[in-house]
Amino acid sequence: MSGRAVRKALRQREAELLQARTPTEEASESEEEPEAAPPKPSLFALLKDANDDDEGDIDDDDEQVESEPQPVELASKKSKNKKKKKKKKDKGKALATEDTEAVDEDDIDRALRELNIKTQAHDASAPIVTSSNAAPGQISLSSVLKIDSRNLDAGNEMKRLFGRNAMRPDDNEGETLGRRRDLRMRLPPGVAGGRALTKGRRNTFVQPKDEWPKAGSGGLGMEIDDSDPATGVTTYKFVHSRSYQSVQQQFVMCVAAMDPERMNVLLQHNPYHITTLLQCSEIFHHQRDFTVAGDLLERALFSLGRSLHSSFQQKLAEGSARLSFRRPENRELFLCVWRYITNLSQRGTWRTAEEFARLLLAMDPEGDPYEMCLIIDFLALKARQPERFLALTEHPTLRRKYADLPNIAFSSALAQLQLGDESLATEYLSKAITRFPWIPTMLYQELGVSTQLPPALWGVPPPDDNPRQQILASLYIERTKDLWKQPAFTTFLVNTCSTIYNLPKTRLLGSSSPSVSMSLARHVMLTAMPSLITLLPREITSRDTSSFDPLPPDDDLLSYEAEPPNLAPMIRETAGGGNAFSAFVMSIIPWFRVGEDGEIDGRQMNETERAQYRDIRQQLEQAGYPDDALRRMGDEAYEVQRIMREQQEDGQAEGRGQVEGAGRAEEEET
Template structure:
């Protein structure tokens, strides 16, 4: 037990020398985080299983800091709405994060991450800092750490419902929006690595969280991920799904890409039919594709066809520059030219395509902002761009559901509050409860390196416990340890287990 527990020693935690060392370490120090003594064996149990990302041994041994998930409602259609939640400790760190953002000091943000290595907002922000400093590996690592944190915080029923396509998250909740942002940026990272099939799977997962609203407009991206990931049949199923057609109709990127998908699976007649419909609905996409592919002369039926407004121009620029290499094959260009020349009648301008549903302005703008395309940003309305004030929460919806106040004024007030004596006693009582549990199950033996999963489950059963209970107490212990640290109390882990008292000493700040 001495590897895990000892006495709680009240002491001043403002170690200026340690802070200076952390500042010098910069982003590298933030990635390393803080591994407390004895934390490795216990926390490594949580690395074994995660529904999103496999944990890494070099990551800091710490809890999620108070991130959790609750069920909001079970719906009549069988879907279940969940929400990520922040406990009081996590809310405190969130307010500290807002102060760091307001300070515009990257080093301060890095230090916050150093002390809270699994705080989602800070991970996402420092990941962006690392990307700007061309530390791509560090940026990706922090995104993975964020997804790992989400994975170990989900409700016990979430994984099964997610696999069945029945899990839902409401985008109006800020805690949920962080999940969208983390996954989006991870998809972009996977694209840089050219791991397209994995990118496609993540896009499908994110889309399944809210297919009705699709707040990140994944419908404008998912076709390219599917084709690059060699999943043409999955793309066809997506485009032809009645439910999604009612929601989205068929935007231009899907209309053209599904023709390529049919061509990939050796269905030439369906490929021609799909492309003919696409060209008829969106002649300005066909014309732009021909131009980008240096097809000369441009077939007369689509010659001089241009987007009719900024909305169509945005859709055109989102698709053609990225998709042209998918069409730039002998088969692709031959098919495109053949279909464009097949029209005997004059094509319309495509001013009001029947297949084109109007995408909500904020959702499309959010997609453009996240795509980081400066040319497209210039096409957005000024009044929309003026609302883009936060990299950590781009264009929140007007009906956002705030569960607590994270304003900088509130954060400043919380940062100067005195230590709560009642809370301190409650935390120490929780610590004692955790110690009793771990003694009961014989944690010393269970954390040995030669104990496999089967041995672990058997030992827990003999102790009338379970893996879920072990995880719960592990999380609880580490959360209490971190909260005590915030309150100025450090749990010293190098004392023998029989020492169970509280040494207040003579140099405390109590």
Template sequence: MSTRALRKAQQRAEEERLAALAASPPSKDSQNDDEEEDEEEEEETPIVSKKPNLFAMLEAELEEAEVEDQDEENEDDVPEPPSTTSTAPSKSKKNKKKKKKNKGKSKAVSEDREDDDKAFDSALQSLKSTTLFPTTPTSSPSSPSSLLTTLLHIDPRHLDLENEMRKLFGRSATTRENPPRSRLPGASTRALSTRRNPFVQPSENWPRDSSGGLSMDLLSKSPIDNTISFKYTHSRAYQETQRQFLLCVRSMDPDRMISHLSAHPYHISTLLQTSHIALTQSNDHTTSQTLLSRALFSLGRSSHSVFPTSLTSGLARLSFSYFENRELYFSAWKYILSLSRRGLWRTGLEFIRLLLQLDPIDDPLCLLLIIDQYALKSRCFDILLSLSSTPLLKPTWSNSPNIAYSLSLAEFMAGNLDSAKSRLREAITTYPWLITKLHGTLSAENATKPLPEELWGLLPPTEIDSLLAEMYTLRMGDLWNIPEHAQFLISVLHDSKKFNNIDRRNLGTMKSVYVDAKLRDLARHIFLMDPSESRGLIGFLPAKLRNDQGYAWDILPPEGKESEYQKEMETGSTAAGVPTETVGPRGLFEAFFRSLLPDFQPPEMPQPTPTAAAAAVNQEQPRQQQEPGTFEVGEDDLRATLVTMVEDGVGFPAGMGLSDRAELALNVGLVPRELRGWFGERFGVVVGADDNVHDEVEEEADVVEEEGGEEEEVQERDSRAIDRLVQILGTGDRASLRMRVDRMFEGQGAEMAEVRRRVEERLGLR
């Protein structure tokens, strides 16, 4: 039973008790006359107070919902609700006998109320003692699981970025104002939810819409440590919305994706995808964070009623194996990155602890590699020190180089200088190549002394160790470059104790840690990083993982745990959303032109009747009715597309003239050879003689191919199409090429994997 329900029950019991007292006949004095008795009855009869304002009552209900989390922590101290009845004032003429009688009755009422309060409190305690899922573990307080639960409990106040902004910049820096008490519920954003959201609070300009069928189930409760497992679920309506989203992904049309978001403003995958588009294509960090906040809000209000309490107690668990659950992981991670861009490290740290609580042992996002950055930059070094010493986490955390170095800095920030020096010397001895990277990031003012000769030439033993070293210096280099921290680092390096005892044959390595599923987790961690940071780290990963990043809404899912939506998308349709058996491999060019021109419509493939098909068995098919399996596009449609591209400058550098665009289109091979003559006449561009000779040779080759068989013809045309794509794409640096290729093949099915491989090989991306 919730606190609000208990209050209402207490209020009803109080009203019934007062009504019963009012109905009982008052005690009469035998010496009073009839008029005196009438005055006593009128004086003791309770009357109903002024009718309360209904809007004020509703506002009070909303305020109770906002502070419900505080009430649950202090249920023992339930305030007494105000009485809805009052006693009528006595008449002007009262004798002392009446006053004594009233005083005695008031004293009796007070004693009865105290007895009822005691009975209510005892009933409340009995309800709390029989709760289905107690919020405190029944295991020993000193057990490893209980200790981990205590360290991972969440404080909802630290999840609200407004609190940290107010603390850092003052009340004027916050965008959310406390609504006045006279504000109507219809004008408040609390109408979006009936209870306080465990993740983020809504903004006033957000659309008022439902989650569309997203909900959460309680799966089980562990009898060992009382942890509670949850799982998000999709209703049939939500599943249909998800399939519509996949059609938008296949179309590669951002406008279509935005329209889908307008129709379904709280669909999680759409919010993740549009947030990715806003960040990568428009560099719009504000819009990206707003969309991520809406995703977290939708996930929060769709959660189970026990979930927020389990979070605050450290008992919530959410398996990463389910796609529905992974959306919370990805939304929270990207939201954490957006918080770091604004310098809100404490709020980001609380979200990291939230994700770590959901799966602390497996840690599918490798939060171990980032929690030290947020803990130290928010000056919550005590959290890092406590978690690193937890028995359940210590075996993994003690072998991580970033934790080894960050713990020494945490001890230094905590004022434990001796312990800090000891930890740093141990870290240098175990992972000496990392100190070389750190020393190289120090500024000239801070690097007052060179690196000791004993540490020269100590390189990472494996690619994984090199990757972790690069990642740590990228994230923590600025923190070590603070003058007092750099001075501490230099003092340890040039201490009287030399580093001559380093055994080069037994250096620490993480090669045995990041294998199989854990290596996949590390790759997912890198793919989820900010693109400006991850660009130099992806090359350390194996080629198999580099080429299998997944999608922006489900990055690198665990092997064998791909969502059913992804399987349907990869096996059911091509880039244009048309069944594969109708379009075939021709979808590659369709996807390319659609990415440039959203209104591009591919020519319809005629479906011959059985009679016509039988009659055409021994006849050569016209060029416009080739069988599926080629990259051919209708000539009229292709001409119109080329004219639009050149005249409107779609896909060409800004400021380039019409004739220059036409020449560039010819030079890069965008115009098919059979249309070069028409294209030259259309835009006044001279087609070289070499092109004409090449066209004749091409025609002769086509005749030979037709005689050689249909299979060789298809292969040759596929090669020609890939040549054209390579010529079109191969006009930029490596990063730009990778981005264009990713955009072209995003959302493509498995049937396009071979085409992508051949294109990447031709571009030198493999």
């Protein structure tokens, strides 16, 4: 923090102490004493030197400060019998009693601790400045991956943007919104949990809301998977209890049934089941109800945050916390944070989105399963964080990894331009154009620049034999074209391109692989851009995937089997149309009541029904489901159908009541 802020805090502290002084102390200070020794350096002057403040030097004790009292004594007295120095009340200042030695740094730190002031050196969100004399091997990767949990709170950014008062919701609006969410997501009677949400300890990711269901996490926890004392890196893993595993299997059955209402019922009974929250959030997102979709994502992040290991937040602040993407339990956090970043971007809270993107990168910086390096540059520029972005990309380990990424090369030039170093920005952009000459051509087309490109850059396309570069170029243009439309950036691009007269005859991509990696394909699938998905290889798009676990890795580490074997394909094949889950239930349950003579519901089965009956019984027996378990499942399914019918009838009745009420109001008004 600056010296000015420290001095202001000290003056406020001194004013409080001066008001609390007793008449006895004032009388003792007014006693005559011998002439004081030559004045010592003021504590403010030392604070100025420590904080590199650009203000003038603080004068000594003989100079008066208008309308502001001087600081009171900060150092402790050496003995009770030591006399206090003379204080001139007509000048309104107090002399600091110090030894003849100069005040050292420990005294300053002690004064700051007394005032509960934290210096900027302890702020994890401060720009990371590496020493030019430090060797590359001495800079640890964790030093550029530090996360400040305060920047993960979107509410803090909204307060900085619009003020604290603007964040206070209207009473009527908050009541209406809370009632609407309560109608959608209220807990039915008999649901386990019901305890109040913990508000004593701050959640690492998201803070709870009053309208959220009051229930536990359902058996979600976190353990230490591995630890490396040499580097200080600790790998964690999420764990599911037996009850949580049971809910996970129910979720897989709901997905196979392709019934959103059934999913909603499951969420009402398990309001903090992560995968169900993600799936329901995606349903509301497709319905363009972004408010409820974002609220469900925040609820999932809250549940993940209160299940963290006790040491996870500290390791996160140090940049040494890791999560293995190979575990399905961990991948829920990756997907939840990714979708939340999209939601934050739609709300314009770029600083929070950038911090969450850095969090995902810090979880697995070497593997980067979601290719966060392809989006963190855009978020850092939108959040006005060029220093942090440059410190990250210029780390020796990441510099080699990002050598073939056009977005990193071009965004580094824009970051230097945001810092005000135009000459260095021009150098960065010239190198980026030389390395990726097809990017200016694509930018000129998107921006509609009237100035012609120099002959060396005319119509340079991405390499035909490199599908990876084709996808990277299209991604970068699609994501940052609005950013380049700023007049300052457009002018900067045109001026720099005009200085390129020739290009090297050989490509500068080096030995980078032209194939599309699984992480890049996963990134493209998550962006949901059809024009980019068509560029993916057929062997990737034909793989089995799901919206709640897109493109899982081949070396999956399964701690338990969440999907019942052979059940999902059987449901899809058996259901003939309409509501797939209802068709499945109505078609399978009577078959388990078939009599020995082949009767079903009072009639004889035909040959087709007999073949279907034998086939489905065989598949279920191979899957390990006995008859009694299937009958219980059928009874539960009938009960779910009954609940859904009642909810549908209540909704229809409520809708009719609203229409009739509106009609009566219109008639009365007429």
